Amino acid sequence: MRTLQIAATSTLLLTTLLFTACSGESGNSNGASPATTSKPSSKKMMPDDPDLASLYTQSCFSCHGTGAGGAPRTGNSSEWQPRMEKGMDTLLDHTIDGFQGMPPLGMCMDCDEAQFTALIEFMSSGS
């Protein structure tokens, strides 16, 4: 009787050990996968118009491309939504006069009002 019981116990122990070894391996391969998760914001967004694209790259992009200083990020509609609710006239005034962390003219000394409007529309939609 006793011999049988010991045999049964050691079989169980062996099975447990094998199982632990297997699940340990699969745990390792799983651990490597989260590194491949990509950021959705890494997509590069540029205005279609080349002139507007160069103005954007030289000025707005440095803050609005990255969110530096709390700037609403280009193409991030949830960050732009409360801004757009103020109306384009107010946003244009804030762009020209500056608004908290936003420098006057958005550091684009050569931009005219039509270009500012186009840049704001581009940044708020990402296209």
Ligand code: HEC
């Ligand atoms: C030096 C960094 C910087 C640059 C360059 C910049 N911005 Fe901004 N902008 C900000 C920050 C920071 C805010 C958020 C201000 C806040 O709400 O505190 C902002 C906010 C705005 C807003 C929203 C204002 C509001 O009333 O909510 C508009 C519109 C805007 N920027 C347009 C532009 C445009 C157009 C350009 C390029 C011509 C530009 N910005 C360049 C930093 C910048």
